[in-house]
Amino acid sequence: MGRQVSDIRRENLEKLILELYKGPKTRRELREAVGVGASTLSYLLSDLQRMGIIQRKSVIKGRGRPPELVRLLDGAWYTMGIKMGREKISGVLFGATGSILETTSVPIMASMRSNNGYTKALEEVLKKLRNRCPHPLAIGVCSSGVVDSGSHKILYSPVMNVSDLDVSKTVKKAFPNCKLVVMNDVDAVAAYEAFLNPDGDMLFVSYGVGIGMAYIIRGEVFKPSSMVSAFEFAHTLVSDEGECYCGQKGCLEYHASEYAVIKRHFKLQDTFVEFVEAEEERFHNHIEEIRALARESVKSVKKSYYEPLRILARALGNLVVLLRPAKIVIFGEGMVADWMVEMLEKHLKELFSPKMLGNVKVEWKTDMHLWERGASFNALKSSINRIIPFPASTKKK
Ligand SMILES: [Zn+2]
Structure with a gap:
C-alpha cells in the first residue's frame, strides 16, 4: 500500500517536471496537466523545491491574490543533444529550461565518411561538451539513417557511409x-514536437539534400516492431528512372530532394552517387547558392x-490519403522560405481533391537547433526518474 502511494507520487512528480519543461506554469495549469487537487499539488511542489529544481514566484497582476508562477531552475540539470549527419556532427549543451549553454560542431569531409571517421568526430564533439559539463543528466544522439535505439547503433546510413x-x-x-x-533524427524531432503539441497524428518531413520522415500516431513515434526506426520515405519509388545511391531506381529522394533542384538549376551531369559521395567538397557552393x-x-x-516539390507533394499526399494526419510538419536545412511551403500546399491542392486531403495543415519549423533539441528532449524523458531521489518524499501520503 505505502509503496503504491510513493509510486503514484513519483509518477506525478515526473509529469510535473515534464510539464514545467514546456515553460513556466501557474498552479492551475499544473493541476490540470497532472490531474491532481490543490493540496496534492502543494506537496508535490514542496518536493520539487526540496530537490532544488524549481522556483516559485508570485506575479503581480491587477488586484486580488497574485497567481503563483512555477518554473524550472536552469541549473537543475544539464542535457546534451547531438546530431550526426552527412555534413557534420553538432552538439549542444542545454540547461534544464532548454537554454543553450554551449554549441560545437565538427564538419565531415568525404574522407571522414566511415565508421572510423564518424567515431573520431563524435569523440571530438563529446570532448568539447565535457569540458563545459562533465556530468550531464543524459545525452541524446540522433542520426540520419536506420537507427536501433535498443542496441544504440546506427544500423545503416548510406549517405554517411556507416553501418553497424x-x-x-x-x-x-x-x-x-x-x-x-x-x-533516428527525424523521430527525435517528431517526438519532441508531439510532446509540445499533442494534437492529432502528424507526418514530419525533413527536407534537404536528403529527405527524412517520421510518423506520429497517438502521440508516439510509429515503429512497426522493436526499436528500429521506420518510414524510409526517401526511398519509396516515384519513377522508373534515376539511379539512387541506395541501389534502387526512381527513389523519391532522387527526384524531389535538393539534389533534384540543384541538378536542374545548375544543369549538372553528376549522378546522385557522385553527388552524395562528394557533396561537401564539390557541391557545397551549389547548395549554399540555391538556398x-x-x-x-x-x-x-x-x-x-517547382517539379521536385510537385513530386514531393504527390508522395506526401498519398500518405495523407492513407493515414489522415492532422498536420504535416516540414523542416530542415533545405526549407528556407515561406514560398516553398506555399508551393507545396498549392501542389497538394491541385493534385488531390479536398475530400481526400481533409483538413490537413502544412506547418514550417525553423528552430536552428531543432535536431539537437529533439535528441536532448528524448534523453531527458528517458532519464527523468534520475532527477527524483528515492523515496520521492519523506512525508506520509
Ligand atoms: Zn534510394
Missing part, C-alpha cells in the same frame, strides 16, 4: 555513467523547385 556503428561505445568512454538515448537564391525568392529558382 556503435554509438554507445564512444559516448560511454567520455561519459561512463551517463544515460544515453540513440534515435540563398531561394531565401531571396528569385523567380528562376522557384522554377527549379
Whole structure:
C-alpha cells in the first residue's frame, strides 16, 4: 500500500517536471496537466523545491491574490543533444529550461565518411561538451539513417557511409555513467514536437539534400516492431528512372530532394552517387547558392523547385490519403522560405481533391537547433526518474 502511494507520487512528480519543461506554469495549469487537487499539488511542489529544481514566484497582476508562477531552475540539470549527419556532427549543451549553454560542431569531409571517421568526430564533439559539463543528466544522439535505439547503433546510413556503428561505445568512454538515448533524427524531432503539441497524428518531413520522415500516431513515434526506426520515405519509388545511391531506381529522394533542384538549376551531369559521395567538397557552393537564391525568392529558382516539390507533394499526399494526419510538419536545412511551403500546399491542392486531403495543415519549423533539441528532449524523458531521489518524499501520503 505505502509503496503504491510513493509510486503514484513519483509518477506525478515526473509529469510535473515534464510539464514545467514546456515553460513556466501557474498552479492551475499544473493541476490540470497532472490531474491532481490543490493540496496534492502543494506537496508535490514542496518536493520539487526540496530537490532544488524549481522556483516559485508570485506575479503581480491587477488586484486580488497574485497567481503563483512555477518554473524550472536552469541549473537543475544539464542535457546534451547531438546530431550526426552527412555534413557534420553538432552538439549542444542545454540547461534544464532548454537554454543553450554551449554549441560545437565538427564538419565531415568525404574522407571522414566511415565508421572510423564518424567515431573520431563524435569523440571530438563529446570532448568539447565535457569540458563545459562533465556530468550531464543524459545525452541524446540522433542520426540520419536506420537507427536501433535498443542496441544504440546506427544500423545503416548510406549517405554517411556507416553501418553497424556503435554509438554507445564512444559516448560511454567520455561519459561512463551517463544515460544515453540513440534515435533516428527525424523521430527525435517528431517526438519532441508531439510532446509540445499533442494534437492529432502528424507526418514530419525533413527536407534537404536528403529527405527524412517520421510518423506520429497517438502521440508516439510509429515503429512497426522493436526499436528500429521506420518510414524510409526517401526511398519509396516515384519513377522508373534515376539511379539512387541506395541501389534502387526512381527513389523519391532522387527526384524531389535538393539534389533534384540543384541538378536542374545548375544543369549538372553528376549522378546522385557522385553527388552524395562528394557533396561537401564539390557541391557545397551549389547548395549554399540555391538556398540563398531561394531565401531571396528569385523567380528562376522557384522554377527549379517547382517539379521536385510537385513530386514531393504527390508522395506526401498519398500518405495523407492513407493515414489522415492532422498536420504535416516540414523542416530542415533545405526549407528556407515561406514560398516553398506555399508551393507545396498549392501542389497538394491541385493534385488531390479536398475530400481526400481533409483538413490537413502544412506547418514550417525553423528552430536552428531543432535536431539537437529533439535528441536532448528524448534523453531527458528517458532519464527523468534520475532527477527524483528515492523515496520521492519523506512525508506520509
Ligand atoms: Zn534510394
